[in-house]
Every structure is written in structure tokens, then in C-alpha cells.
Amino acid sequence: MARVVVVSGGGTGVGQATAARFARDGADVVIVGRRADVLARAAEGIEAQGAGSVHAVAADLTDADQALRVRDEVVERHGRVDVVVANAGGNVTRQGPPSETGADRPELDRLLTVREHWQGNFESNVLTAVLLVEALADVLTDNGRVVLVSSIAAYRGSGNGSYGAAKAALHPYAFDLSAALGARGITVNVVAPGYVEETEFFGDTMTEERRERLLAQAHNGRAGTVIDVAETVHWLASPGAGHVTAQIVQVNGGALLGR
Numbered sequence: 001m002a003r004v005v006v007v008s009g010g011g012t013g014v015g016q017a018t019a020a021r022f023a024r025d026g027a028d029v030v031i032v033g034r035r036a037d038v039l040a041r042a043a044e045g046i047e048a049q050g051a052g053s054v055h056a057v058a059a060d061l062t063d064a065d066q067a068l069r070v071r072d073e074v075v076e077r078h079g080r081v082d083v084v085v086a087n088a089g090g091n092v093t094r095q096g097p098p099s100e101t102g103a104d105r106p107e108l109d110r111l112l113t114v115r116e117h118w119q120g121n122f123e124s125n126v127l128t129a130v131l132l133v134e135a136l137a138d139v140l141t142d143n144g145r146v147v148l149v150s151s152i153a154a155y156r157g158s159g160n161g162s163y164g165a166a167k168a169a170l171h172p173y174a175f176d177l178s179a180a181l182g183a184r185g186i187t188v189n190v191v192a193p194g195y196v197e198e199t200e201f202f203g204d205t206m207t208e209e210r211r212e213r214l215l216a217q218a219h220n221g222r223a224g225t226v227i228d229v230a231e232t233v234h235w236l237a238s239p240g241a242g243h244v245t246a247q248i249v250q251v252n253g254g255a256l257l258g259r
Helices: 013-024 036-047 064-078 106-139 162-184 208-217 226-236
Strands: 004-008 028-033 054-058 081-086 140-149 187-193 248-251
Touching (some): 004 064, 004 106, 013 028, 013 036, 013 081, 013 226, 028 064, 036 054, 064 106, 081 106, 106 162, 140 162, 187 226
Parallel strands (some): 004 028, 004 081, 028 054, 140 187, 187 248
16 A cells, blocks of 8 residues: 655655655655745656656645645545645845834844744744644554654754744654654654755845855765655655654754854
8 A cells, every 4th residue: 555645845845855855755645835826836846757646735824724725635635645845935034114203213123034034934844844744643554654854953053043043942842742743653764964055945045155155064074965865855755764763863064063
């Protein structure tokens, strides 16, 4: 029987590579994300490789109603879930709303922007994972797998405080969830990648100087790839990792330690 695998943020980057990795095993994969057109292209591309089935569900996982809608669609289509990969997220850097006091209160404008960054990163990186996992928990099979995707920023900061802090929040959540679900043979782990190319994460902010600095931090002298992360997630979801739970697995080429 094919495993049923749900991957959030499955339309691009790490999520798409992870979905494709499970599909190559013949899994029935459900990819979730906010952009229906991006998901549709990803599903078509994965299935074109002759892999397992891929079903796309467009949903904003910061919304509890939409998280439950994902659950309902998965149950209607497959009846259960074997693996949940909570990969959706990103570094929210949108500007805060202007204050009503305008130029008379520039300090208020600054704090409103700070609030927007912290709230946005909490929603994008924590709620998207927590609401999806909690919505699917009661249909997750015994001996199932949950993998949350964090970041090296959870250990060494992100330059703006809020993104690294949001990713770090996933770690104790995984520990508590592992304890709660362990009696059913379910494992819960976190993968924390370092600098990974082939994603939308950095947008147009990646300069050659910054890239060279990040590459120099890795002991193997190279950037991570989406395949590096996907293979780690896939292993954590395998039978061979059945006694690995409540762990943070770093995929960064040694960059956390630096040179």
C-alpha cells in the first residue's frame, strides 16, 4: 500500500524536491501551498517524471479553517496520512502599516514595523506548521512520521531576530509532540538546513559577496541543495529511522561551526 505524504510549501524549492523524492518511491503525495498555479505546475512536473500520484491543495495554513479543509480533502481522497512534512515558511520582511500619527511619531512607525515582522514570521513559520500538524494528528497512522523544517538561523540568528526566533519555536514543539505521539510509534523530528540554493528564500537579496561568505562557512566548501534536505527528510520518514525522534538534524555542511 502506497504511503500518503503531505508536504506543505510543496510548490517550490525544498518542498517540491521533498514531494518528488517521496513520489519516486510510489507514495501518494499531497502538496499544500498558497499559490494554486505554482502547486499545479509542481504537481504536473513531478508526475511527468513517472513517479507516484501528486495532488495539489491550495490553502493558507495560517488560517485554521483552511488547515481543516486540507485535512478534509486528504481524508476524502486517501482516508489517512502516513507522513507530514511541515516545510512552508519564509523570512517575512514586509513593511509595517503607517501609524495614524504620521511624522509626529516615527518611533511608533518603527515599532509597528517590528510588530509586523515578528507577527508575520510567527504566522509564516510556526502557525503553518502547528495548524497543519494538529489538523492531521488524528488521521496520522500509527508508526507515522512528522518532520518540521527549521533553519540554521534558529541557532545563530537571522539578522532581524524574528525569523530565527520563529524557526527556533519549532524545536520545543517537536519535543512535546514527540512525547505526545510516541506511544503510537510516531516519530517527530526537525531538519534545520543551512544556506540552500535553488530556492526562493533570498529573492534578489543574494549578492556574490554574501554567497561567497556563506560558502566559506561550510566545511565542505559548497552550498546545500534542495536534494540534500529532501534526502534527509526522506530518511527520517523511513522505517530505518524508527528510533530517531525529538531530534534536530542539521544539514549545513558544518557551517554552524564555521571555519
